[in-house]
Amino acid sequence: xxxxxxxxxxxxxxxxxxxxxxxxxxxxxxxxxxxxxxxxxxxxxxxxxxxxxxxxxxxxxxxxxxxxxxxxxxxxxxxxxxxxxxxxxxxxxxxxxxxxxxxxxxxxxxxxxxxxxxxxxxxxxxxxxxxxxxxxxxxxxxxxxxxxxxxxxxxxxxxxxxxxxxxxxxxxxxxxxxxxxxxxxxxxxxxxxxxxxxxxxxxxxxxxxxxxxxxxxxxxxxxxxxxxxxxxxxxxxxxxxxxxxxxxxxxxxxxxxxxxxxxxxxxxxxxxxxxxxxxxxxxxxxxxxxxxxxxxxxxxxxxxxxxxxxxxxxxxxxxxxxxxxxxxxxxxxxxxxxxxxxxxxxxxxxxxxxxxxxxxxxxxxxxxxxxxxxxxxxxxxxxxxxxxxxxxxxxxxxxxxxxxxxxxxxxxxxxxxxxxxxxxxxxxxxxxxxxxxxxxxxxxxxxxxxxxxxxxxxxxxxxxxxxxxxxxxxxxxxxxxxxxxxxxxxxx
Amino acid sequence: xxxxxxxxxxxxxxxxxxxxxxxxxxxxxxxxxxxxxxxxxxxxxxxxxxxxxxxxxxxxxxxxxxxxxxxxxxxxxxxxxxxxxxxxxxxxxxxxxxxxxxxxxxxxxxxxxxxxxxxxxxxxxxxxxxxxxxxxxxxxxxxxxxxxxxxxxxxxxxxxxxxxxxxxxxxxxxxxxxxxxxxxxxxxxxxxxxxxxxxxxxxxxxxxxxxxxxxxxxxxxxxxxxxxxxxxxxxxxxxxxxxxxxxxxxxxxxxxxxxxxxxxxxxxxxxxxxxxxxxxxxxxxxxxxxxxxxxxxxxxxxxxxxxxxxxxxxxxxxxxxxxxxxxxxxxxxxxxxxxxxxxxxxxxxxxxxxxxxxxxxxxxxxxxxxxxxxxxxxxxxxxxxxxxxxxxxxxxxxxxxxxxxxxxxxxxxxxxxxxxxxxxxxxxxxxxxxxxxxxxxxxxxxxxxxxxxxxxxxxxxxxxxxxxxxxxxxxxxxxxxxxxxxxxxxxx
Numbered sequence: 003x004x005x006x007x008x009x010x011x012x013x014x015x016x017x018x019x020x021x022x023x024x025x026x027x028x029x030x031x032x033x034x035x036x037x038x039x040x041x042x043x044x045x046x047x048x049x050x051x052x053x054x055x056x057x058x059x060x061x062x063x064x065x066x067x068x069x070x071x072x073x074x075x076x077x078x079x080x081x082x083x084x085x086x087x088x089x090x091x092x093x094x095x096x097x098x099x100x101x102x103x104x105x106x107x108x109x110x111x112x113x114x115x116x117x118x119x120x121x122x123x124x125x126x127x128x129x130x131x132x133x134x135x136x137x138x139x140x141x142x143x144x145x146x147x148x149x150x151x152x153x154x155x156x157x158x159x160x161x162x163x164x165x166x167x168x169x170x171x172x173x174x175x176x177x178x179x180x181x182x183x184x185x186x187x188x189x190x191x192x193x194x195x196x197x198x199x200x201x202x203x204x205x206x207x208x209x210x211x212x213x214x215x216x217x218x219x220x221x222x223x224x225x226x227x228x229x230x231x232x233x234x235x236x237x238x239x240x241x242x243x244x245x246x247x248x249x250x251x252x253x254x255x256x257x258x259x260x261x262x263x264x265x266x267x268x269x270x271x272x273x274x275x276x277x278x279x280x281x282x283x284x285x286x287x288x289x290x291x292x293x294x295x296x297x298x299x300x301x302x303x304x305x306x307x308x309x310x311x312x313x314x315x316x317x318x319x320x321x322x323x324x325x326x327x328x329x330x331x332x333x334x335x336x337x338x339x340x341x342x343x344x345x346x347x348x349x350x351x352x353x354x355x356x357x358x359x360x361x362x363x364x365x366x367x368x369x370x371x372x373x374x375x376x377x378x379x380x381x382x383x384x385x386x387x388x389x390x391x392x393x394x395x396x397x398x399x400x401x402x403x404x405x406x407x408x409x410x411x412x413x414x415x416x417x418x419x420x421x422x423x424x425x426x427x428x429x430x431x432x433x434x435x436x437x438x439x440x441x442x443x444x445x446x447x448x449x450x451x452x453x454x455x456x457x458x459x460x461x462x463x464x465x466x467x468x469x470x471x472x473x474x475x476x477x478x479x480x481x482x483x484x485x486x487x488x489x490x491x492x493x494x
Numbered sequence: 495x496x497x498x499x500x501x502x503x504x505x506x507x508x509x510x511x512x513x514x515x516x517x518x519x520x521x522x523x524x525x526x527x528x529x530x531x532x533x534x535x536x537x538x539x540x541x542x543x544x545x546x547x548x549x550x551x552x553x554x555x556x557x558x559x560x561x562x563x564x565x566x567x568x569x570x571x572x573x574x575x576x577x578x579x580x581x582x583x584x585x586x587x588x589x590x591x592x593x594x595x596x597x598x599x600x601x602x603x604x605x606x607x608x609x610x611x612x613x614x615x616x617x618x619x620x621x622x623x624x625x626x627x628x629x630x631x632x633x634x635x636x637x638x639x640x641x642x643x644x645x646x647x648x649x650x651x652x653x654x655x656x657x658x659x660x661x662x663x664x665x666x667x668x669x670x671x672x673x674x675x676x677x678x679x680x681x682x683x684x685x686x687x688x689x690x691x692x693x694x695x696x697x698x699x700x701x702x703x704x705x706x707x708x709x710x711x712x713x714x715x716x717x718x719x720x721x722x723x724x725x726x727x728x729x730x731x732x733x734x735x736x737x738x739x740x741x742x743x744x745x746x747x748x749x750x751x752x753x754x755x756x757x758x759x760x761x762x763x764x765x766x767x768x769x770x771x772x773x774x775x776x777x778x779x780x781x782x783x784x785x786x787x788x789x790x791x792x793x794x795x796x797x798x799x800x801x802x803x804x805x806x807x808x809x810x811x812x813x814x815x816x817x818x819x820x821x822x823x824x825x826x827x828x829x830x831x832x833x834x835x836x837x838x839x840x841x842x843x844x845x846x847x848x849x850x851x852x853x854x855x856x857x858x859x860x861x862x863x864x865x866x867x868x869x870x871x872x873x874x875x876x877x878x879x880x881x882x883x884x885x886x887x888x889x890x891x892x893x894x895x896x897x898x899x900x901x902x903x904x905x906x907x908x909x910x911x912x913x914x915x916x917x918x919x920x921x922x923x924x925x926x927x928x929x930x931x932x933x934x935x936x937x938x939x940x941x942x943x944x945x946x947x948x949x950x951x952x953x954x955x956x957x958x959x960x961x962x963x964x965x966x967x968x969x970x971x972x973x974x975x976x977x978x979x980x981x982x983x984x985x986x
Contacts, residue, residue, distance in 0.1 A: 031626065032568060033561045033613065038626050041556035041641065048557065064533035065540065069525045070615075070646055070662050071584075074591070076524060078601045088591040092563075093603050094615065095587045097650040099566070099580040109570045111585050111612055120603055121525065123562075123586065123615075134523065134530050143837065149533065154562055154646065158589040170562050345635065 007357070009291045014235045021285060022164045025294045025358050028281075035162035035169030042358060043281060045302035047172065050280060051152065053204050053299075054174060057196050063148045063176060068130050070154075071121035076129045080254035083128060086221020090158040092123040092169075123156040128222065128273055131177045132251040139179060139269055141260045146189070147179040165282035166239075166494055173277035179269045181261060183248070186270035187225075190246040193274040194227035197242035205280070206297040206410040207231050207287045208417045209241055210440075210489065212465025217449050220273075224248035230464045230489070232417045233286040236438020238464045238491035241283050244274035282494070287413050288382075294359030295382050297409050298402040305331060305338040305398060306360045308351045310367030317342070320366045323391075327364065327376075330395045336402065356381060361405050362398060382409055423487070427479050430490070434459055440491045444484035446477035455479050461490045499849070501783045506727040513777060514656045517786045517850050520773075527654035527661030534850065535773060537794035539664070542772060543644065545696050545791075546666060549688050555640045555668060560622050562646075563613035568621045572746035575620060578713020582650040584615040584661075615648040620714060620765055623669045624743040631671060631761055633752045638681070639671040647769075657774035658731075658986055665769035671761045673753060675740075678762035679717075682738040685766040686719035689734035697772065698789040698902035699723050699779045700909050701733055702932075702981065704957025709941050712765075716740035722956045722981070724909045725778040728930020730956045730983035733775050736766035774986070779905050780874075786851030787874050789901050790894040797823060797830040797890060798852045800843045802859030809834070812858050815883075819856065819868075822887045828894065848873060853897050854890060874901055915979070922970050922982070926951055932983045936976035938969035947971050953982045 007024060008016045022028050027043030030036075039047065055065070071094060078084040098115035102108040124130065131149075138144060156170045176193060180186040194211060201207045209229035219226040223245035231241045252258070252268035261267050288295040298304050307327060309320040321342060328338045339360075341351050348365065355363055365377040376394060379386045382405050389397050420439025424430045433441050445451060445463065456462050466488045475484045499516060500508045514520050519535030522528075531539065547557070563586060570576045590607035594600040616622065623641075630636060648662045668685060672678040686703060693699045701721035711718040715737035723733045744750070744760035753759050780787040790796050799819060801812040813834060820830045831852075833843050840857065847855055857869040868886060871878045874897050881889050912931025916922045925933050937943060937955065948954050958980045967976045 029626075029629075031561045032565055032622065033563045036561035036563060038561065039559040041558045044558045045556065064537065066533045066536045067531040067664065069523045069528035069530065070648065071525045071528060073524055074601060077591075078599070081599065084591075084601060088593075088601055091589065091591050092586045092613070093588040093591065094584045095603065096585040097583065099569075099576075099583050099585065099614070101580075107570070107573065109566060109576060109580055111587065121584070122591070130524065134521075137521075156562065172559065 007291060007293060010234065017291070018282075018286060019164065021289060021293060027285075027294075028164045030164065033169070035159060037164050037168050037170075039172075039278070042302060046284070046296070046300050047278060047281060049300050049302070050205075051174075054200060054276070055150075055152075057200060058150050058174075058176070061148075061192065061196065063150045063178075065151065066149045067151055067153070068127055068134060070124055072124050072127075072130045074120045074122060076133050076255075077122045079129060079133075080222050080251055082250070083126075083222030087125040087157070091125060092156045092158055094121040094123065124153070125155055125157045126273075126275075127151065127153070127155075127175055127177065128247070128251050128271075129255075132255040132257060132271070135179055135269070136255055136257045139257055139259050142181045142262050145179055145181045145259060145269065146185065148176075148189075149178065150174055150176045163282075165278055165285070168278075171278045173275050175273060175275040178272045179252075179257070180272070181259065181270070183270050186248075186272050187246055190225070190227055190244045190272045190274070193272070194229065194242070194244040197244065197274070197276060198229050201229055201231065201241055201280075201283075202410065204297075204299050205284055205287075206299070206406055206413060207241065207283055208410065208414040210465060210467055211469075212467045212489065214243075214465060215449070215452060215463045215488070217452055218463065220245045222247060222250055224250065227468075228465055230491075231283050231287065232420055232439060232491070233283070233494065234416065235286070236420060236492075238440065238489075238493040239279075239283050239286070240464070240493065241280060242274070242276040245272060247271035247273060288409050289359065292384070293357035295409070296359035296361060297406050298361045299406055301359065301361050302337070303339045303355075303358075303360050304336050304402065305362045305364060306351075306355045307338060307340045307364045307366065308348050308355075309340075309342055310348055310365055316368045319368070319371055323366055323371060327394060331398060334395060334399055336398060352379075362401060364394075380405065382412075421489070424478060425475075430461075430478050431459060434461055434492065438492070440464065440489045442487045442489055443478040444475035444486070445488045446480045446482035446484055448480075448482075451477060451480050451482075455490070459492075461492050464489045464491050464493060499783060499785060502726065509783070510774075510778060511656065513781060513785060519777075519786075520656045522656065525661070527651060529656050529660050529662075531664075531770070534794060538776070538788070538792050539770060539773060541792050541794070542697070543666075546692060546768070547644075549692060550642050550666075550668065553640075553684065553688065555642045555670075557643065558641045559643060559645070560619050560626060562616055564616050564619075564622045566612045566614060568625050568747075569614045571621060571625075572714050572743055574742070575618075575714030579617040579649070583617060584648045584650055586613040586615065616645070617647055617649045618765075618767075619643065619645070619647075619667055619669065620739070620743050620763075621747075624747040624749060624763070627671055627761070628747055628749045631749055631751050634673045634754050637671055637673045637751060637761065638677065640668075640681075641670065642666055642668040655774075657770055657777070660770075663770045665767050667765060667767040670764045671744075671749070672764070673751065673762070675762050678740075678764050679738055682717070682719055682736045682764045682766070685764070686721065686734070686736040689736065689766070689768060690721050692768075693721055693723065693733055693772075693775075694902065696789075696791050697776055697779075698791070698898055698905060699733065699775055700902065700906040702957060702959055703961075704959045704981065706735075706957060707941070707944060707955045707980070709944055710955065712737045714739060714742055716742065719960075720957055722983075723775050723779065724912055724931060724983070725775070725986065726908065727778070728912060728984075730932065730981075730985040731771075731775050731778070732956070732985065733772060734766070734768040737764060739763035739765060780901050781851065784876070785849035787901070788851035788853060789898050790853045791898060793851065793853050794829070795831045795847075795850075795852050796828050796894065797854045797856060798843075798847045799830060799832045799856045799858065800840050800847075801832075801834055802840055802857055802862075808860045811860070811863055815858055815863060819883075819886060823890060826887060826891055828890060844871075854893060856886075872897065874904075913981070916970060917967075919970050922953075923951060926953055926984065930984070932956065932981045934979045934981055935970040936965075936967035936978070937980045938972045938974035938976055940972075943969060943972050943974075947982070951984075953984050956981045956983050956985060
């Protein structure tokens with residue numbers, strides 16, 4: 003199968019699309035811009051969900067569920083948020099179909115069943131949630147509210163790509179309410195840090211923590227924090243965002259509380275989310291021309307065992323050994339699969355598991371049984387070694403950690419060698435065209451300059467890194483004074 | 495708080511609605527018929543999900559995700575299914591809002607952004623899934639497909655009630671594809687059995703496994719299996735259904751496969767689901783006039799510890815003991831909470847946890863410390879006992895099992911004493927009015943009789959029990975011959 007995969011050098015975008023489909027992760031559906039997430043892709047998403055959910059609960063958050071629909075009058079209450087999403091809203095206008103009198107056997111929208119008020123399919127849930135929080139909050143004793151929701155959302159994007167940009171996607175959205183600005187800000191930053199930890203430790207994706215410029219902020223936010231990752235083609239990908247919403251939504255939905263001094267004040271808010279877009283980041287960070295490469299933490303199958311045999315007796319002997327290995331590996335928490343299908347040759351199986359990114363492959367044949375060894379192959383390095391049966395569990399256990407770390411370090415090296423400091427606009431354009439990656443450059447702080455650079459180069463300011471150093475300089479484009487460098491890149 | 499709860503005898507329906515809201519499980523939202531599931535209610539749902547998900551995976555099913563929207567042309571392809579759901583469909587007709595020129599600051603649907611084809615918000619996913627399966631299935635080697643989806647669905651119900659009947663609800667829907675009729679039927683029955691096991695062993699709700707009559711079948715199914723539970727007010731509640739869909743959807747979506755003899759045939763299908771409606775069944779099976787009663791398996795908090803004290807020193811001493819108890823209980827897998835809020839008196843805390851159905855409450859005061867005891871209170875029986883500190887862990891561990899079983903047995907007794915065999919229509923009406931519950935009666939097998947009984951009494955045939963005995967008799971209504979009894983009841 004992998005023979006047919008377009009190489010990254012040939013056409014990166016085509017490579018990505020083919021990989022997602024051929025590795026059985028997702029495919030396009032009959033609904034424009036909406037994808038079907040297939041079992042193998044969904045199993046990876048479930049692993050992400052489980053770890054994030056654990057991290058959220060560990061920091062005091064609880065899950066809840068709010069309606070899919072937002073009445074138009076609520077949707078428009080926070081004006082900037084509404085303005086930001088109005089152009090990409092799926093709108094429910096009717097609640098019934100009827101037989102089409104002009105077309106036997108077909109249905110049509112029943113014109114009598116028009117809703118009095120249109121319902122927007124949530125593109126994000128601040129409006130419906132803050133309208134609900136109004137009923138939950140009277141005093142500072144009711145705060146903080148620390149809630150997360152796992153849900154589907156819809157944004158009617160014009161150009162869509164599997165996982166990266168789809169009309170419907172799955173995500174989690176945290177929505178918290180606080181008594182003070184300081185507390186809400188601390189929550190915003192904490193959640194961005196959780197996303198960074200998750201991306202780095204669990205997904206093996208190095209990220210830069212930063213803040214968005216005004217023009218890249220979430221619609222309705224006072225400040226947007228983000229984590230930015232770098233894909234193998236040198237384009238950046240925003241992997242998670244955490245928003246400090248100030249009192250904007252509390253004011254729009256009239257959510258006031260009595261503070262500890264007995265005074266009425268508006269509640270402070272945050273919201274934060276990551277989505278199935280992370281699947282795209284995962285694929286584009288680690289994979290190669292043979293297919294998906296998965297860090298062990300995210301692999302639905304961590305070890306696959308393939309039998310090599312000619313006779314029935316050989317298969318039986320190998321199978322017995324394979325069962326015993328699986329038992330031992332499962333005991334140490336490693337998930338395994340034994341592929342004894344008789345309909346496929348070993349070579350085809352090898353190719354399939356390479357395509358699907360299974361971290362380790364064990365092949366066992368009659369010779370191995372004689373010698374008390376197995377052949378162990380790493381997906382990330384494509385290297386093979388012969389391992390004594392007696393050492394196997396320990397070796398596999400060690401490799402789970404080693405592969406996880408090695409993938410992170412490889413991605414980190416690539417990322418670090420693709421942050422280029424430039425001081426002139428010529429350099430800027432040169433790096434963007436010939437080297438790609440992040441460009442660290444001075445910027446005068448105006449949306450006008452940002453906009454002009456974007457129009458000229460398609461590069462946007464990905465973030466103002468949280469750890470940037472104060473440094474006097476001049477804007478790479480306008481020559482005006484600047485107090486520090488920001489990161490530009492072309493982005494997904 | 496519980497003082498304000500209407501009693502069941504006074505007004506069962508009001509009791510239910512108040513309980514759901516006061517126990518902090520769910521509330522109505524600004525969207526007609528849609529609920530907000532609050533953290534405490536959602537935590538119970540998460541426990542149901544985890545156990546069901548485990549049972550599905552253990553039987554070889556995998557999760558996946560299909561689009562929220564179903565294009566109208568796909569929706570109408572399976573005619574009976576379409577007819578069954580057409581009258582309660584939310585329909586997306588537009589994909590953009592714009593500023594309302596007549597109303598500054600307001601938005602309106604952009605008339606230019608009308609979809610070429612309307613999208614139905616899924617009321618169930620057979621159509622979109624079978625349209626997808628067509629691309630996945632060529633040969634018998636591609637079968638079976640055993641997929642489940644956790645999702646939200648929308649059915650525009652006119653009269654809604656929290657958890658029991660809402661316009662949007664959460665559920666899981668399994669959709670499987672098979673090479674033979676026998677295999678599909680076996681899957682249908684297996685999944686109904688899994689639902690029965692889950693309801694009985696995990697939720698402590700006794701259920702009757704049966705088949706639906708033609709008029710109560712899922713729209714598009716050849717046969718619908720179900721589990722039926724009995725609520726405390728003597729009304730039945732359908733708690734889960736599993737459908738044998740025959741080749742109906744394969745024919746509607748042209749899903750054929752080459753069988754092992756090389757011949758083309760249509761694929762056989764099943765679908766099966768349970769929803770947040772189970773929350774309603776849980777509440778109405780076990781709870782009492784003081785509030786929710788939860789079986790330990792479903793309790794987000796299994797044990798709550800409340801300190802009794804007058805002085806700071808006493809609180810400190812009690813807290814130390816409480817911490818040590820919590821540590822020991824957590825070690826044996828019991829979830830606990832220590833409520834040391836200083837803003838509430840013990841009595842108020844007791845009432846709150848009774849209202850929220852926490853299975854066990856431990857109270858510790860200075861006297862207990864002296865005597866080396868605690869006061870242990872059971873939510874289900876409201877009984878209290880003094881327990882030696884040294885025996886506590888063992889006692890709690892035993893009670894977790896005992897309460898779970900006791901709740902099941904209590905519900906089973908109630909259910910069994912509320913299945914009444916009747917042989918005349920006068921008896922039928924009398925039982926329905928004065929005793930309530932299931933009525934076991936002969937039926938002539940015609941939809942006409944079923945319909946007339948429904949019109950006269952509001953009772954419907956809940957199911958033809960799988961374990962019913964063949965028994966010659968005459969229909970309780972028409973006097974025509976019958977081969978066995980079926981179960982009638984008024985139902986939710």
